[in-house]
Amino acid sequence: MNVHFPQDEISRAEAYNIVNANQQFTVPTSGDPIRGLIQDHIVSATLLTKKDTFLTREEYQNLVYTACVSSSSPFYRYAKDCPKVTIEKDESSFVPLPPAIWKPNPLWTGKQVITTILDHITKGTLPFSSKKAGRVPPDYWGRDSGEIEVLIRDNELICGVIDKAQFGKYGLVHIVHELYGADAAGRLLSVFSRLFTAFLQMHGFTCGAVDLLLVPKAENERRKKLEKAKKLGDKVHLQFLGLSGQELGEGQMEEEIEKILRSKGETASARLDRLMSSALNGVTSDVNNSLFPKGLLVPFPKNCLSLMTTTGAKGGMVNFTQISSLLGQQELEGKRVPRMVSGKTLPCFSPWDSSPRAGGFISDRFLTGLRLQEYYFHCMAGRDGLVDTAVKTSRSGYLQRCLIKNLECLTVFYDHTVRDSDGSVVQFIYGEDGVDVTKTSCLTAFEILAANQKLLSHRLHKDKFINFLGGKSSNESSVVLPKALQSEARAFFENLTKKQKLSMKLTKAKEFMDLLQLRYISSLAQPGEAVGVIAGQSIGRAF
Template sequence: MLYGGHVASQILTSINRLCVYYLKWVGHTISVKEFVTPPSVSAKRRHALNDLIKRAPREVSRRLGIPETSFRDHFERVHMSQNQKELAAIDAAYTSVLGPTTSDVTAENERGLLRRTLDNHMRMMVDTGAKGSKVNMNQMVSLFGSVAIDGKRMPLSITGKFLPSFLPYESNPRAGGYIPDRFMTGINPQSYFYLCIVGRDSLQHTAVKTADSGYLQRCLIKHLEGIHVKYDMTVRNSDGLVLQFDYGEDGLDFDYGEDGLDVTKTPFLRSNQTLEVVVANYSRLLNPKALSVARSIGQKQEVEEYSKKLEKWKKKKTSLIKEGRKGKSGFLKFSSKMGASLPAPDTPDTPTDTPTDTHTHGENGRSYKSIELQKQWRALTEDQRKKYSKNYKKCPDPVKSVFSSASNLGVVSEALDDLIDGYYYNHYTKKRLPEQKLTRDEVTTAVHMKALNALVDPGEAVGALCAQALGEPLTQMTLNTFHFAGRDELNVTLGVPRMVEILRTATKNISTPIMEVPFHPWVNKLQAQTLRIQLSQVSLHQVLRSLHVSVELDRDDHNNLHRRTCIRLSFLPYSEYKHTFVITPPQVLAFTETHFLPKVLVKEIQKSFKKTKAKMCSSVFERQRKEEEEKMKTGDKGEEATDNNEKKGNRRRGGEENDDDDDDDDKDGGDDDGTSSNRIKKKQEQDYSENEENNISDDEDDDDSKSHHQGLSEDEGIEEDRVEEESPEAGIGRGGERKRKAKVNPLEVEQRREAVLQCDPCIVDYSFDTNAQLWCEIVLMLPVSGGNYDIHSLVNHKSQTALVHSVKNLRRVFVEDKDQRLMLRTEGVNIMKMFEFEHLLDVNKLYSNNIHQVAELYGIEAAQRSIIREIRAVQSAYDIKIDFRHLTLLADYFTCEGIYKACSRQALATCLSPLQKMSYETCTENLKLALLRGEEENMSSPTANITVGQPIKLGTNSMHILQAIS
């Protein structure tokens, strides 16, 4: 762009011919020498990897908090219970232990190659982008490292072996998929087999990913195809809707080369080095005729006056800041004056023992005091407001927002003005005096002319360019990728799945929602960990010490045989988890007896009986149907009826001897009994039927499980309030030793026992530890027949999802150091909860990857920035660079209607072109709606013009050429 297109074409042709001639007699050969390292480097590599293999089991055990000698037992127990959370923790521990050493060895080997930089032909081929990558070279020179499938280590067989050649539950990292070998020295058969597995899995992902990424790019193009630049420099779609007043927020054009660097108009407006090129070519850039034309048009005088006004305000603001004074708006002055005397209003549901300032927040997160101040400010008259705003002057808008940069020389972005000032005072004036040939005004004019020539051209199809720039790199992403967000335990979905969530579905329920909130600088690690404990969820499984089940046969009052099942749950003593969990033994016991035992455990046992009973009823019905058919064939209805009655009587009498018919025997015995036990049996059958109706299908079971989790939070909250009233404690958590009740009084013991017995008729007895409240025992009277269940497995499985303590939508919470500052990271999002701890958390810097929640709480502009940040986060994992202008255009399109929409069929419903909607999806449906509504096609979209064979109205076709008539 400095010397024109003709000169650029000539130099490219010359370079091409020179390279072809060079390759004719040089060529490009990669030999073994490209991967050779000195003996000292190789010995250091072997020592580091051997030491890593030896100490890895010990480090992993330490991170898991278990002795090294009991690692295999722990691994076996977790594998047999299929506890996915614990399995993921083991994988994460291996990743965190192996990762640092692997990175160090790779970096050391790369620096220790005998052939470096351009002397290394392999490195030259990788760096130029011709073929290969650094990963391929590291696999040849250093090691393979960890291989994984869908973010997990190699799977275990049913015997606990990774491969037949490894011991069950082997702690050696090689068994789980860590390969410390390299291609240069060869790999063992187990490692080769693992590489084949991962390679096949990658091929499968590539095959599926091709369709996903291709369809996503098509969605982008169909939505963005009509977006272009108008002659007033605004960016609009084919319907005329304004998306941006300046393309990319500065109006400059750009393009990308294959290496991700700018190659056309804007690269010379990036840094001091690029501005030096512009200034050095001052005479060639400043065509006197073009400069005079640029200065003759526009509003030169008005621009200069406005620029002086803005500069004057900035100088005044700077002087006030140096003097220690800051200008305040009228509202801030009013708030400072009235806020001190305004008491915080009381709310009806404000708890008295809440942390500091947590009760001052309303539903939207703002304090009640700020809401009251806002109401009082709005109630003031205009004259009253002027008294507070008398000496306050608002900062004028930037020059570029008032005047057009296309018709006024010197109207550029503030960032470019700052770059010019920095270049002139920090770089240009530091040169020797003979080299300073230009004045400050000449340097500024040269850059301003370059910026004027770099403006985007009217008619440019920036929407299609954006779709191509975002869609093409999708092929470089993997199908299923998980990135560890600061911690090995907290992963974030990346790759194509995350791009689908952002660009195509715009779902509210994203797969891995996270939230980041920094702590205030004065918060120490102890306070941060206390808050983490308070926000972390606690399951019953985490505090369950042991389970004992005893079953014996017994008879009831009617001499019917039943299974008397005694279940005893023992809990950990408080001293073992008082610094880890926020709960207390009374809370654990209260949750168990009010929720887990009657509503979870008993209900699951009854489900197994209902499935058996349904099978029995269906077989009886089938038998009766066959008997009726036989009676119809023989015609002897009377005799058959008599025989049937005799058979039924025999079955009733034989039921006492046959265990399989105990359910029928209970029903018939109840017909002749008019006592209260009959009513109890009927109530039990009614409860059974209600449970059966509530669990017809597996899908309904899942829904019931969801409601079960919601119910846990409510129950847990009630019990917490009760315990807190008994043992109040100051602070944000319950980390210290608590005051517990010495003993439960007999009246309360009897009340709690009766409450459990009333929950279900099959519960015949209940007792618990009245001193330390560390165990409870429940006795169930269950039928002998039917019911395929394993109480040990049932309690182990259900206790993992039964939450004694939880915060809504928060699953796991971590505290980490980031940039020398403590950061709270959560799996799950609950922004409103974070406002309760603003005395510890810097909620002004809170961030979440759930774009919908950001839009609902912070506004659509915050969501627009969140979209840009999320796309960049996904692309940075693959070292993909996309210009900021593309991202701002896409985010503005997604949020232009005040809501967050994506490239879906529903989002295209607001398009005014029926042909464009029909060409996307559901052609017949859109055609029918267009006919019924009488929609008109204005032939402005590219799809509409292509459909009827007309040229699209973009680029050179965006204007009409008129012939001059003499």
């Protein structure tokens, strides 16, 4: 990796602002967050914020100190003897919380650690509130467990478990970025990183073979369902022939299938593949739903592999099911395994075999091993994915380059128009609404805006924009709220109950609309923004 040394003031300004990772929190394509924590940090966050996680005084203070003491907040200064060590300016910088349990020994919850950190990060400003559903399905925690949704009120983590969803769109870090700015979000990520690393060193996390095993009852149920699936091939092929419910003699069905597939070719083959895939995918889903999570020998969240896949730390449900359940139907370019001229998919199968296994359905799993035929089918699907990726890379790369070279001269001007290098107007208002995508993350998240209206008004300096509010700038079309956004906001306000309005401290619709208009004004694209390059890059990434 090269090291770049900025030589002039412009380069230094770019390095401080554009290259700064904190300023690159959202993607120009959609405005979604791109920064976040992954893998072990997600596992540690889930383990820390579970209901049954309790910490002693030493553990609680150690975690808070380890996480926050290196924070680049204004509450610290560097020691003269050792510039890598930070020292608190005063003893009141940290405000510990009282224990959740007093007797027989004082204990703190993991949620209180998060609350302490949020209080510390936002010290000197107003607290915030948020509400976001977790990534883990409700059946895993239990629908009445209170851990399904992360609820934060005035910086206090009341319920819910921090998982991958809290580092995504409208998650905890995203809301901090929206309400407190990019530097606060970057500092929060750094603090969380140290916190979760320290807690995982205390707790430990190891996946073992026992995490892959199923209870005997689930094993028997799986075996029975897969036995039934073997007979599904004949049923679907009879349906394809239009002979549902009838019985054909030995070899007669294969002859009829051969006639149709040879005469009608690709059309008939695609129709048969659709029927078989639809039926077998239903079997796969049925088997997996019956096994996870109730069929595991080690239940969630003690099952480390299940915890890892469901929280979004690493892998997904597909990986878990392929290990412990079955691989399912293998597809090549969206179709089942193709037949040779002889009518066989592999030499070991009979011509025009109607069994699901001959068409690439794998009922085996990695835990107990694959048979040779299944292994070959799986390798075929894997190779197809690799070749597809390699071919697409070159084509999409050249297409993206062409787009960027042709659009690189388009910029936003001071009158909010998009113009070419010679001043020709390409678009009268950028994107038809004048909004910069990277600044619109929470523009339509009315619940977040309403719950944090005081904090947002303070951050956006509402008093300085008072002349813009109330429709005084209606002669400028870019400052007036779009009609669609206005109607959505009014519908949101009208649908709120009295209790919700009281909890959010919303009294008048005009105040909320003024705040929304202020947020819209702050989201407008700045003059000089290279919107053409952004558009070309965004389209290129979509391929």
